[in-house]
Amino acid sequence: MQSDSAAMRSDTPSSSMSVATAGVGPARTGLMRITSLVIVRDVKLAVRHLDQVLQPLVFFAIVVTLFPLAISPVIDELRKISAGVVWVAAMLASLIALESLFRADVEDGTMEQWVLSGQPLSLLLFSKTITHWLLAGLPLVIAAPIIGTGLGIPVSVWPVLMGTLAIGTGSLSILGAIGAALTVSLRRGSALLALLVLPLEIPVLIFGARVVDLAMHGEPVTGPLNLLAAMLLLFLSLGPLAMAAAMRISVES
Amino acid sequence: MTSNTESEVTAAPRSGSRWLWFHKLSSPPYAFRTAGNLRPWFFWPSLILMAFALYGGLILAPPDYQQKDAFRIIYVHVPSAILSLQVYVVMAVAAAVGLIWRMKLAHALAAAVAPLGAWFTFLCLATGSIYGKPMWGTWWEWEPRLTSELIMLFLYLGFMALRNSFDDLQRADRAAAVLAIVGVVNVPIVKFSVQWWNSLHQGPTFSKLDAPSMTASMAWPWGLMMLAFVLYFAAVTCDRLRSEILRRERNASWLAESLRSR
Numbered sequence: 001m002q003s004d005s006a007a008m009r010s011d012t013p014s015s016s017m018s019v020a021t022a023g024v025g026p027a028r029t030g031l032m033r034i035t036s037l038v039i040v041r042d043v044k045l046a047v048r049h050l051d052q053v054l055q056p057l058v059f060f061a062i063v064v065t066l067f068p069l070a071i072s073p074v075i076d077e078l079r080k081i082s083a084g085v086v087w088v089a090a091m092l093a094s095l096i097a098l099e100s101l102f103r104a105d106v107e108d109g110t111m112e113q114w115v116l117s118g119q120p121l122s123l124l125l126f127s128k129t130i131t132h133w134l135l136a137g138l139p140l141v142i143a144a145p146i147i148g149t150g151l152g153i154p155v156s157v158w159p160v161l162m163g164t165l166a167i168g169t170g171s172l173s174i175l176g177a178i179g180a181a182l183t184v185s186l187r188r189g190s191a192l193l194a195l196l197v198l199p200l201e202i203p204v205l206i207f208g209a210r211v212v213d214l215a216m217h218g219e220p221v222t223g224p225l226n227l228l229a230a231m232l233l234l235f236l237s238l239g240p241l242a243m244a245a246a247m248r249i250s251v252e253s
Numbered sequence: 254m255t256s257n258t259e260s261e262v263t264a265a266p267r268s269g270s271r272w273l274w275f276h277k278l279s280s281p282p283y284a285f286r287t288a289g290n291l292r293p294w295f296f297w298p299s300l301i302l303m304a305f306a307l308y309g310g311l312i313l314a315p316p317d318y319q320q321k322d323a324f325r326i327i328y329v330h331v332p333s334a335i336l337s338l339q340v341y342v343v344m345a346v347a348a349a350v351g352l353i354w355r356m357k358l359a360h361a362l363a364a365a366v367a368p369l370g371a372w373f374t375f376l377c378l379a380t381g382s383i384y385g386k387p388m389w390g391t392w393w394e395w396e397p398r399l400t401s402e403l404i405m406l407f408l409y410l411g412f413m414a415l416r417n418s419f420d421d422l423q424r425a426d427r428a429a430a431v432l433a434i435v436g437v438v439n440v441p442i443v444k445f446s447v448q449w450w451n452s453l454h455q456g457p458t459f460s461k462l463d464a465p466s467m468t469a470s471m472a473w474p475w476g477l478m479m480l481a482f483v484l485y486f487a488a489v490t491c492d493r494l495r496s497e498i499l500r501r502e503r504n505a506s507w508l509a510e511s512l513r514s515r
Contacts, residue, residue, distance in 0.1 A: 178435055182428050186418050195414055196432060199407040200439050203446035210450065224449075231442065242435050245352075249427045 034119055038127035039134070046135050052100070057139045060093035064147050079152035083212035086148050086161070087168070087205055090140045094169055095194055097136035098176040101128060102184045106251065115251050122240035125247055129177040129239075137169030153216065160215040164228060168208035171232045174239035175200050181246035203231060279356050282507045285498045292491040299484035302477050309474030323387045328475060330380040332482035333373045334398070337405055338440075340370030340486065344412070345437035348430035360426035361501060363433065364416060365493035369486060371409035377402050401447045408436050422501065 046053050067085045068078055078085075102125075105111045114124050144165050145158040153161060179197035183189035207228040211221045277283050310328040344363045351359035381399050382392050393399070415432055419425035502508050 178431075182415060182432060183418070185424075189418075192411075192414055192418055195407070196411040199404050199411060199443075200435065202404055203439070203442045206446045206450045227446075234442075238438065242431060246428065246431045249424055249431065252424075 031120070031123060034123060035127045035130075038124055039131050042128060042131035043134065046131070053135050053139070056093040056097040056136045057143055059096050060089050060140055060143065061147055063089040063092055064151065067151070075152045079216070082148060082151035082153050083161075083216065084209045085151060086144055086153070087165075087209040087212070089147075090144065090165055090169060091172060091198070091201060091205055093140055094136055094172045094176060095197060097132060098173075098180045098197070099190050099193060101132050101177060101180045102247070106184050111247065111251050115248060120244075121247060122244035125177065125181065125243040126240040129173050129243070132177065133170055133173040137166075137173055140169060141165045153212075157212065157215045160221060161212050164208045164211045164225065167225075167228050167232050168204050171204045171228075171235050172201055174232075174235040174243075175204075178239060178242045178246055181243045181250060183250075184247070185250040204228070207231070279358050281358060281498050281502050281505065282511070284358050285495055285502075288491040288494050288498075292488055292495075295484045295488035295491065299481050299488055302481035302484065306474045306477035306481055309470075310478065314471045314474055323384065324471075326380050326384045328478045330377060330384055331475065332479045333376040333380065334402065335479065336482055336486060337370060337374035337377050337402060340366055340373060341405065341408070341433075341440065342437065344370060345433040348426075348433040352427055352430040352434070357423075357426070357501070358498070360430065361497040362490070362494055363430065364426070365497045366486075366490055367409060367413050367416070369489060369493070371406060371413065373486075374402055374406045374409060378406065397444075397448045397450070401444050404443050404447070405440075408440070412436070 064085060067081070071081070072078065102111065105114075105128075115121055141162050144161055145153070145155075148158075148161055149155075176193075176197050179193050179200075182196065183193045186192065207224045211224045211228065214221045214224065278287065306328065310325055314325070316324075344366050347359045347363040347366070350356055351363060378399065381402070385394055385396075385399075386392050412429055412432055416425045416429040419428060499508070
């Protein structure tokens with residue numbers, strides 16, 4: 001464990017190379033190990049720049065605040081659109097955090113080492129995507145009920161709201177990571193990233209917002225909830241392959 | 254083709270003569286010439302068919318008992334709607350072939366057809382909107398087919414924007430190819446979810462575009478127009494593919510030689 005923490009101390013190329021070479025020994029090449037190495041490293045890095053983790057969350061709160069200001073302060077009117085507003089805001093907040101997902105690792109050469117390391121690139125990138133979800137998706141899931149209450153979402157819907165967001169933001173993270181891997185080598189990638197990723201995320205938005213809406217009207221939600229979960233499974237199985245293919249194109253020069 | 258052409262085929266075909274034509278197409282000079290030769294065979298029949306179809310659709314076909322003359326816009330609307338989806342499939346298959354077998358010409362084809370697909374999508378949206386005004390009373394209705402067409406347009410725009418963002422042509426090709434493949438997996442999900450979304454929101458969906466019972470005099474111009482659109486797409490694709498090849502091969506010696514010999 002000592003060598004791991006040494007490797008994780010910073011995100012310079014040399015240290016990440018030792019992460020890669022640490023896995024070369026036959027006894028130590030566990031896929032779970034690689035996954036946990038990447039996740040622990042990224043979480044540690046994020047904890048040291050906590051403001052960057054909080055930014056999407058604050059963005060989420062601000063976007064939601066805009067709607068009462070733009071539409072109406074009457075809570076009954078806001079309740080009608082509350083599910084959609086929370087979902088759109090969550091989608092945009094997840095997108096905001098995506099831009100920096102791979103950038104630092106590509107710029108300092110870590111990603112190049114990963115590509116060359118012989119370890120499955122799809123797994124490495126997927127581990128980073130899990131971290132993105134932990135840092136950008138999970139806080140939204142936790143904060144959503146509190147912010148949703150301001151729009152009139154009743155307490156009885158909280159479990160459904162958090163559940164759909166937990167499943168949905170997972171899909172958003174995976175789709176977004178594909179887009180981030182495609183655009184990471186471009187200088188002005190952020191607007192392009194939104195243009196690429198948002199149309200692909202529309203099904204997640206439709207089902208996620210609808211489930212919450214149905215729950216608010218006291219109707220059964222299992223059908224669309226299952227479809228939302230099915231989409232997550234599809235993206236889980238195919239997404240990492242697309243990420244790896246995209247990243248190889250972005251990194252090779 | 255002559256023996257002269259054979260010598261220019263770069264990739265030596267190994268998998269038998271059945272795939273020879275395909276391997277030949279991966280050679281830019283051969284593809285350039287073939288596209289040029291095929292183009293008139295697509296273009297002129299397309300124009301002739303279109304003229305017949307327009308005459309049949311606008312003059313011979315009787316006005317609809319319910320929609321009067323307004324229904325005639327489907328002669329443009331429906332073919333462009335069908336092509337907007339088909340072109341995306343063509344683009345994604347070409348991009349996948351380019352990505353998997355590293356065939357540069359397949360990438361050139363994907364690049365050539367993308368704006369055409371976007372244009373058909375736009376045409377479908379515009380005619381749908383014009384059609385919607387007399388039928389539904391509004392220019393825009395959040396109707397599933399219109400909405401999923403709009404998303405298609407965004408997908409095309411994303412593909413073209415990503416391609417234009419790279420300075421390096423090969424990277425642009427391959428990155429856009431990944432996007433096209435991801436998109437083609439997602440398109441059925443988008444279509445399905447938009448339909449589901451709509452069935453929850455509005456009562457009966459408009460099924461007028463389905464044209465359930467067309468009389469023969471209304472149907473045959475439509476069939477001709479569809480064929481004309483496909484041929485038109487093929488003709489313009491030949492043109493665009495040729496200019497794409499010219500752009501990509503501008504430093505190639507075969508191009509200089511063929512220009513000199515002319």
